[in-house]
Amino acid sequence: MTHTVLIGLGVLIAVLTVVAALGLLPSLRIVPDNTHFDFTRFRRISFPISAALSILAITLFFTHGLNLGIDFKGGTLLEVKAKSGVADIAAMRTSLDALGLGEVQLQQFGGPENVLIRVAEQPGGDAAQQAALAKLRGALGDSVDIQRTEVLGPRVAGELLAYGMIGLMLAIIAILIYLWFRFEWQFALGAMIANVHDIVLTIGFMSVSQVDFDLTSIAALLTILGYSLNDTVVIYDRIREMLRRYKKMPMPQLLNESINSTLSRSIITHVTVTLALLALLLFGGHAIHSFTAVMMFGVVLVGTYTSIFIAAPILIYLGVGEHREDAKEDAPPAKKNKA
């Protein structure tokens, strides 16, 4: 089935390509040329909104917390498929509860035959987790196929969480140092504020949606960071170029021009990334579902908004371009750049 659909789409692409190459397609302009939105004035609304959302996210983090996956919490996870085609969750729950392993979480996913079983970390170190797995395997018996198991001892889980957090910090610092070299310190600081804003909001999202926070979430956070910065850098590059070209233009106007002239690119790129993510979200399966959901939120919703409404306008407060007239005599305001 899927193959015929794919072949059909392939033919469609071939036809479209020929038509496009011959110049017969109408031009699709998502963003009209020469937009003049006053993005920087919007900062009087966007900054308070962002501040409020950030506080909300932090509050949620402390009240609801994150749903730590077993990567970071330790414990045992089993993914099973009932051989009969329909899993009898109630019977499963009775037999697993009798094992005395504390609370056993059962969750159906994908179809009626798939069940995810989670057991919290057992007291008694690494050997106790192994014993729990053996008990679970024994209790489940032959009525199910065990598709996947994960067992993490308390220390490894703690280490993974620590490494994950350290990695996140290292990435932010490394990127900042790079930006500091390529731009001026104000840009690096602006990007960092935008960064932290993205991460805080995404963590808030993870807290609300209670998706598993595990190693892949760290991967998702780092990718969001990369994408959001990617966007910010594109706008910053333009701002730097404008600063060099228009020495007398007032800052808010200069920022607006910069954002408006890169607006079309921002939107087209985000449509394509959204399309790619949408495919992963709809067809990529259960295993990467929470990963793509978090990415969707972080890249599409937060990343773009941050670059336009936070990262760029904040440069006004950081004093970028204030002393351009004075500085003109001895040194150019921005570092020399060939481009």
Added chain:
Amino acid sequence: MLYFTRWRALGIILTALIVCLFAVPNFFPEATVKTWPAWAQRRIVLGLDLQGGSYLLLEVDSNYVKKERLDQVRDDVRRTLRDAKIGFTGGVTVRNDAAEVRITKDTDVQPALAKLRELAQPLGGLMGSSGQRDLEVADAGGGVIRLTIPQAAMLDRMRKTIEQSIQIVERRVNELGTVEPVIQRQGNDRILVQVPGLQDPTRLKELLGKTAKMEFRMVDTSVPPDQAQQGRLPPESELLMSASPPPTPYVVKKQVLVAGGDLTDAQASFDQRTGEPVVSFKFNTSGARKFSQATQENVGLPFAIVLDNKVISAPVIREPITGGQGQISGNFTVQSANDLAILLRAGALPAPLTVVEERTVGPGLGQDSIEKGELAAYVGSILVIVFMLLTYRLFGVFANIAVTINVAMIFGLLSLLSATLTLPGIAGIVLTVGIAVDSNVLIYERIREELRGGRNAISAIDAGFKRALATILDSNITTFIAAAVLFYIGTGPVRGFAVTLGIGIITTVFTAFTLTRLIVAGWVRWKRPQSVPI
């Protein structure tokens, strides 16, 4: 920006082509690829999450290693002082990280220090140049001499223990007949074992969970076991339990007649008379001599076969065993006899191993993940391709050609590096398509802008490339830094994501700077356009 010498153009096309060609082996069955020359055999390795298998992280018990060493020090001290006829009171005590001994006479302290210092060996064997020794001997005052193991010596010992353990683990895993297991050291005290295709690692864990320290010792018949349990245990003996249920106590002498290290072979077989499963073994020359001597001296007495401090069986020696071979019977099943033979052949682990992390994926789930990942990749690509055609028309065709070559190059590089493709890795490729498209969008949007600014077609294209490329470099480096950090801290699937993302960024920058430019430059040369259909 739009001018390429013939040689440069050729170089770019050849580079792209060669990198793409490295992906070819992935599309042929493994058996076919095996017949190709070695340099053409490299292909992408599927991660355990995609092909199914077991991942175990084992930890060597560092406390055990330290205790073993201190016990050894204690025995050495006792022997040295006895040989030197230096009196000490209260025995040698092992406490925390040190062994201590109290010398009876004050005048003996200096000679005792001198003797005990001879026990300390230079670190790193004969080649050691650090001047450090594996034991510190100090006068703790009041006639007490304290022997401590320095940090460096402990690390050195752990390193050796891990190396030995890896060898033993390798032998044991290979005995299971699995395909291409990966066994490597991780950190200071851990060993990573990856076995593709192994769905239930229970047996593997059983094999790895035993140290398999095998000893032949005499049973102490001077005290019945029940009296020994009440505390009347002779100092040269200890109480051990039987390996098979019901737990039966045995009084066994501490002295080891022959140890497992002297075994050369072990096989599971059946007893010729009773037909029950047994393990038959062979000793090397020195083991055979020791065993023959011991059995000659002890005819009529029982001896114990001890594995990991549990008595497997305690047969009576009926006649001297001089042939250097024998068999162990002990309520074995076929499987347990087989496992014991494997353990004896592979040798004893220098320290116990514990499983600290375990992940398994069944083959069905892996296949399912591959199919879903592929479908998502196709659908994602098609959506993006159609969108680009609608947005940029002719230039959309250019972009799609560039992105397609880009993805082929990612597969080529992944094959060249024999990198591991995981499910998050597939997600990484899909996202790279997004980034690759972005580089094209940046260029084309800039060209549009330059056109609006009043430049003519060729000058607008030229300026568009020039300005956009700097931005592309800046923006991709930031994402690359994130990928590099992920690679460094991540394990397994996450690392797979970092690899594809990182490689994707490299090919994207290469394609944007060379191929996309070359394609547009070719079109400009051919058409000499007055306007740009963008």
